[in-house]
Amino acid sequence: MKFRTEGIRFPPIVKLREAARKFVGSPDFLDLGQGLPGHIPPRRPLIAFSERILHPAVHRYTPDQGHIELREELALYLRRTSGVHADPHSEVTITAGANQAFAGTVLTIIGKGDNLIIPSPYYFNSVMAVQLVGGKVVDIPVGSGFQPVFEDIEAAVNKRTRGILLVSPNNPTGAVYNRQLIDQVVDLCMDRDIMLISDETYSQLVYDGSTHYSPRSRKDARDHVVTLGSFSKDFGMSGWRTGYLVGPSLFIEEFMKVQDTVTICAPTPGQFLALEILKTGLDAVESEVKRLGFLRDLAYLRIDQIVALETVRTGGTFYLFPQVKGCTDSRKLVLDILQSTKTLVLPGIIFGDAGEGHIRLSIGPLTTEAIDEAFDRLAKYFNSA
Numbered sequence: 225m226k227f228r229t230e231g232i233r234f235p236p237i238v239k240l241r242e243a244a245r246k247f248v249g250s251p252d253f254l255d256l257g258q259g260l261p262g263h264i265p266p267r268r269p270l271i272a273f274s275e276r277i278l279h280p281a282v283h284r285y286t287p288d289q290g291h292i293e294l295r296e297e298l299a300l301y302l303r304r305t306s307g308v309h310a311d312p313h314s315e316v317t318i319t320a321g322a323n324q325a326f327a328g329t330v331l332t333i334i335g336k337g338d339n340l341i342i343p344s345p346y347y348f349n350s351v352m353a354v355q356l357v358g359g360k361v362v363d364i365p366v367g368s369g370f371q372p373v374f375e376d377i378e379a380a381v382n383k384r385t386r387g388i389l390l391v392s393p394n395n396p397t398g399a400v401y402n403r404q405l406i407d408q409v410v411d412l413c414m415d416r417d418i419m420l421i422s423d424e425t426y427s428q429l430v431y432d433g434s435t436h437y438s439p440r441s442r443k444d445a446r447d448h449v450v451t452l453g454s455f456s457k458d459f460g461m462s463g464w465r466t467g468y469l470v471g472p473s474l475f476i477e478e479f480m481k482v483q484d485t486v487t488i489c490a491p492t493p494g495q496f497l498a499l500e501i502l503k504t505g506l507d508a509v510e511s512e513v514k515r516l517g518f519l520r521d522l523a524y525l526r527i528d529q530i531v532a533l534e535t536v537r538t539g540g541t542f543y544l545f546p547q548v549k550g551c552t553d554s555r556k557l558v559l560d561i562l563q564s565t566k567t568l569v570l571p572g573i574i575f576g577d578a579g580e581g582h583i584r585l586s587i588g589p590l591t592t593e594a595i596d597e598a599f600d601r602l603a604k605y606f607n608s609a
């Protein structure tokens with residue numbers, strides 16, 4: 225039997241985890257591969273949630289668009305944190321994570337032969353989603369500081385372009401895109417009547433004086449921007465599969481066809497927990513975000529001492545994306561690092577050709593001691609290479 229998906233590469237992290245399997249479970253295995261923070265959701269909302277666990281509503285479908293109280297609370301939160309205005313009834317939808325929001329957006333706007341412009345290095349699931357619907361990705365290598373170059377994006381737009389994806393703060397580079405670039409892309413999307421998909425999964429994880437700019441905060445842009453968000457990272461809720469999407473009401477109406485077919489609604493328990501966190505857990509979330517900032521400081525301090533790694537310090541996320549001097553096969557390098565040091569990092573090539581020669585280190589799940597240990601091992605590995 226022939227499968228439509230055969231031409232699409234297998235999820236790269238699943239493959240790497242297979243290679244790492246013999247080390248996982250060993251007490252000295254260090255995992256810098258997982259794109260996760262170490263914390264779980266805050267205690268107070270978890271307790272409040274657990275007290276509602278016998279309530280039938282927690283176990284049933286919510287409306288397709290999501291629990292209305294959550295949408296209302298989220299709309300207030302987005303206004304406060306990102307200056308985004310959205311009507312919770314017609315412009316907000318709760319999804320099973322930002323990945324489902326993105327895949328659903330692609331299904332809603334991209335047909336066979338259409339294309340989406342994506343700066344590269346990119347988050348690989350974005351590319352896979354476009355390929356799954358028979359669309360084409362036009363990947364545009366970023367410039368210095370991992371910032372996309374507007375003129376390159378503009379030159380790539382053609383008759384079959386349906387949208388442009390910006391992921392800021394970025395996975396894998398951590399780059400927080402500058403406001404001028406984002407505004408130029410918004411103008412371009414309005415001019416060409418295409419959609420800017422703004423993946424803001426890491427919006428709260430900004431450091432070193434960087435600020436997150438959400439394009440939907442521009443009133444005139446609202447018809448041309450779809451904003452994706454996630455509770456996986458800052459809220460520590462990746463297993464609950466809860467995220468959201470904000471977009472113009474006409475788009476949301478079309479998106480509902482996908483939502484109803486694929487999931488009907490986002491998992492209800494996750495919606496209830498996210499609501500509790502928005503109501504009583506934001507202080508705790510803020511301290512976890514700060515804690516991740518300290519981990520970043522430590523990691524950047526340590527990585528600068530490894531001569532073989534050239535690192536650009538970016539303003540967001542818990543990822544470091546150093547270039548390895550002389551490396552032309554990051555996949556091979558990562559397997560060698562794993563064998564030699566029992567430490568898993570990700571090869572830059574899985575984030576597109578522009579990522580080759582780099583490795584991605586996620587320090588999100590680590591303690592300070594584990595970060596020290598990881599960089600001791602990496603220093604030893606590269607210094608003896």
Ligand SMILES: Cc1ncc(COP(=O)(O)O)c(C=O)c1O
Binds near residue numbers: 259322323456466
């Ligand atoms: C840029 C980006 N978007 C979306 C996601 C997926 O988020 P969620 O867990 O909400 O589906 C990730 C996860 O790593 C990501 O890095």
